[in-house]
Amino acid sequence: MPGSATARTKKTTHKNPRRRTASPLVGNALVGQAGGPTVVINQSLVGVISAAQREKAIPRVYGARHGIMGILTDQLIDLGRQPARVLERVAQTPASALGSVRKQPKPEECERIVEAFRRHDIRYFFYIGGNDTAETALAIQAAARAAAYEMRVFHVPKTIDNDLRVTDHCPGYGSAARFVACALAGDDLDNRSLPGIKIDVIMGRHAGFLAAASALARREPDDGPHLIYLPEVDFSADRFLEDVDAVYGRLGRCVVAVSEGIHDAQGRLIIESGEKDSHGNVQLSGTGALGDLLALRVKERFGKSIRVRADTLGYLQRSFLGVVSAVDAAEARAVGREAVRAALSGKHDSGSIAIRRRPGKKYAVDYLVTPLDTVARVTRSIERAWINARGNDVEPQFLDYARPLVGKLPIVGHLENRKIVGR
């Protein structure tokens, strides 16, 4: 799977070579990472570094510690010539090797960033992250133009939320989705062993792609999760309890996957911890509050005789060492490489790399450049047609979409001839 994906990628870019202008812009390159890390974000970093190190027009490749924070505080690292062996190890390491940051620069800071670029002769800036990161890249590009400083600014996509527009899917999502699918598959088997009602809270503030991936855990008709709630549909506690009642009545157990971002019809989050991050977002992760609240509601309704438990999968979803989708890893590498290629092509001053899925049954992708403003700010959600009418499960179209991104899951087996001994 990984090999073939890589091979396909190579073929794609080989088939559609972007012819370079005679003399590309000459100057150093800087790469940074921002937002929540993923287990493959360093694949993109290595994709950028190794491609940039091969370019004659790029004398030096620098890394910014903690994204734009490192530019503002002059914490730039000369990445020199990293041995291939080192780069391969870094690529396989979860989280941001350069350090990450959650920060939108003020106009004055954008000017200081451009000054730093000028000081270090940085003509290529690659910023790996989500929609907030694309917005930062856009602001920096505007500041560079205003300062009449010629440069190329590229956004390299990553997010476990899979909520960027234009692209078919985001690097980082496939591996996080694989973690969620393996977690729910195991948890459902655990719940078969000791039956009860189990609630699993999954990351995803506005988009339910990650919680929806829990459906990939199912193989048998009675496998869980039996109910899936996403932020794309208004959540009603009453309907939730009705749904749990129905499943429990039918199977004697119930596994529920819930997105952390579920909200009521007025748009109010079901849980609000009160803390907000620097983007003004309420803290949803790193607390068990939503799971505990839903478990409490279930206990109130069904009484103490039923075993009710809640787990919040938390940061493991984006950082767990060793659970990686091979396709995701290969694509994360490719978007880094493609960003360098696009920046050197002379065709684009700036842009974000997007993935386009080819038509047909066999999974294959192409890479394209999309303008920064098409991915900045506004995010994408699961289309309503991929969620069932009741709003408590996904439709097969979602499974067809997500399955190739996650890769084959470990095999599960059941005993044969399970007939009851004659009494």
Next chain:
Amino acid sequence: MPGSATARTKKTTHKNPRRRTASPLVGNALVGQAGGPTVVINQSLVGVISAAQREKAIPRVYGARHGIMGILTDQLIDLGRQPARVLERVAQTPASALGSVRKQPKPEECERIVEAFRRHDIRYFFYIGGNDTAETALAIQAAARAAAYEMRVFHVPKTIDNDLRVTDHCPGYGSAARFVACALAGDDLDNRSLPGIKIDVIMGRHAGFLAAASALARREPDDGPHLIYLPEVDFSADRFLEDVDAVYGRLGRCVVAVSEGIHDAQGRLIIESGEKDSHGNVQLSGTGALGDLLALRVKERFGKSIRVRADTLGYLQRSFLGVVSAVDAAEARAVGREAVRAALSGKHDSGSIAIRRRPGKKYAVDYLVTPLDTVARVTRSIERAWINARGNDVEPQFLDYARPLVGKLPIVGHLENRKIVGR
């Protein structure tokens, strides 16, 4: 690693063959699973089934649905002749393929269980579980003796808590410890990317073996977890906050691993959710309460400017699909096989299989039979000498003990030449 471990196991049992009596007890075998499942408990099940199916003295091999609950309700399955391919798949599947139960039988129920054995001509009972399960096996054996019903009763050890006496370690622990180590390794990298104070709550009611395994995540001197709190040492919130302050002051970040069973000097659990299970134990897992409480204390102390998060690793520790220690899997299979061998040997009416680690640097084990009452009820904890004086970390002896049980962890890499660019 897995191959060699299996090979060593085989060699061991080959070198010390237990000679059988001329005519072993003839009758059917019954196998059951109890307590919290693990990702390798089905290895033990398959070890029992495949070994029992080869014995001429055992005409039929039955499985009890949900342990003794299935015996009491006549939910016994004829396991027939399971194809090797099916057994291999089942062995690799997390959680209890037969279903599990948490139940101590009353004396009257023990009598009914023996009646069921008589009715189905069951002469061999294999019960896979922890110390509560060994206690049940002991009670059933006593009831069989009182009813003058000749049979063999064997306990097959499993527990992620690693808290059984006599045995060097328990099947199920190595894989859960591997999960914890991979979780903390990834989480520590995540915390390097976006620095703050992170608290991870790990399973373990009385024994801290699983939380201690978080130390296996460390490779570099400043790797987390930087603090580890176990139930073996009284927990003081004031000392905890002092410790966090010291680490945060030194590194600008702090990752803490906490056992769910931490308690104060009076023995009161730091968190009590109020719910108790059928053994009278307070519910600790399946809630984020302890993590959230500790995070709140840290926020109160250090203010809102520091990023504080808590995750409760939850049931994933014992059920996650695909994270398995190869040594653990091989040993879990072996203890099932050894139980059948011991039961047929004519040397023991009953017993529990224990693992003895051979002296020397190279990891290798032997299996032995220990009386049921040596593992029932009372559990084991980490010896105090393996925990540092301050009670906030483990000593190297623990790492030497745990490392071979978990297996090699995925490789992590860091960028070279990370020098700051001249200003």
